[in-house]
Amino acid sequence: MKDSSRLLSIYYTAGYPQLHSTLNIAQKLEQAGVDFLEIGFPxxxxxxxxxxxxxxxxxxxxxxxxxxxxxxxxKKLREHVSIPVFLMGYFNPVLQYGVENFCKACKEVGVNGAIIPDLPLYEYEELYQKIFEENEIANIFLVTPQTSEERIRKIDELSNSFIYLLSSNATTGKNLNVNDESEKYFKRIKKMDLKNPIIIGFGISNAETFDKATQYAQGAIVGTAFVRMLDESDYENKIDNFIKNIKRGN
Structure with missing residues (x-):
């Protein structure tokens, strides 16, 4: 991850809105100024x-x-896109594909890492860490408001890219609401002075919520708001403005 205090990541779903639109969207997002990408596998x-x-x-x-x-x-990702790219999804498809096959395929196409929220930390450490590291694929861990300091320190020790900080325990698509409780949570994490950058996800949808999140972390992830925009028939022409509106304070 590059050194910056206001990194913007965009999440979108592979194969949506069209089956083969994934790479084209990635190119347009990089051109618009996004710092790294999270491509969801459905x-x-x-x-x-x-x-x-x-x-x-x-x-x-x-x-x-x-x-x-x-x-x-x-396959031609690195001919067109130079920013870091992470794949995000559930563990079941990865297990069916084969963890080693998945990591090798990521390395072959130039994917930097994977975010697999339902892969338990102990299972990763005991069964899969070696496979990920041999293929130079970062495994991104999630932290929630309930995660203990001991576990966060462990996650920081095992991480070599960034830590995904969930703004709340809600599902994706809820607006970021920085109340006293969440502010305490964000400040607590910031005070821990972790070696890996902290990126906040869930609830970031516009310039205001991006600004709020990046007061406490090195970056933030926009997902639902961008995926919603992909519903529009002329979404390709709107990507540039969408990103510039979020990053206007950068």
């Missing part, structure tokens, strides 16, 4: 996602998106 039971991202997953699966298709689509 799953039939996306329990942590709100309705907008759930719908995009359903549509992507209907379109025919699979990990095989995604890796084929990303």
């Amino acid at each position: 799953y039939s039971d996306p329990v942590a996602d709100g309705p907008v991202i759930q719908r995009s997953s359903e549509k992507a699966l209907q379109n025919g998106m699979t990990l095989d298709v995604l890796f084929k689509d990303l």
Whole structure:
């Protein structure tokens, strides 16, 4: 991750709105000034996602998106995109694909890491850490308001990219609400002075929420608001303005 205090990441679902639109969207996002990307691979039971991202997953699966298709689509990723790219999704499809095959395929196409929220920390450490590290694939861990300091320190020790800080325990798509409780949570994490950058996700949708989040972290992730924009027929022409509006204070 590059050294900056206001990194913007965009999440979107592979295979949505069209089966093979993934790489084109990545190119346009980099051109618009996004710092890194999170490409979601769809799953039939996306329990942590709100309705907008759930719908995009359903549509992507209907379109025919699979990990095989995604890796084929990303074969020319590094000919067109230079910013870091992470794949995000549930562990079940990765397990079915084979963890080693998944990590090797990520390395082959130039993906930097994976965010797999339902892969337990102890399981990663005991069974998969070596595979990820041999293939130079970062595993991104999530921290919630309930995560203990001991566990956060452990996550920081195991991480070599960034730590994904959930703004709340809600599903995706809820607006960021920095109240006294969440402010205490953000300040507590900031005070820990972790070696890995902290990136806040869930609830970031515009310049105001991006500004709020980056008061406490090195960056923030926009997902639902961007996926919603992909519903529009002329979304390709709107990507540039969408990003510039969020990053206007940078």
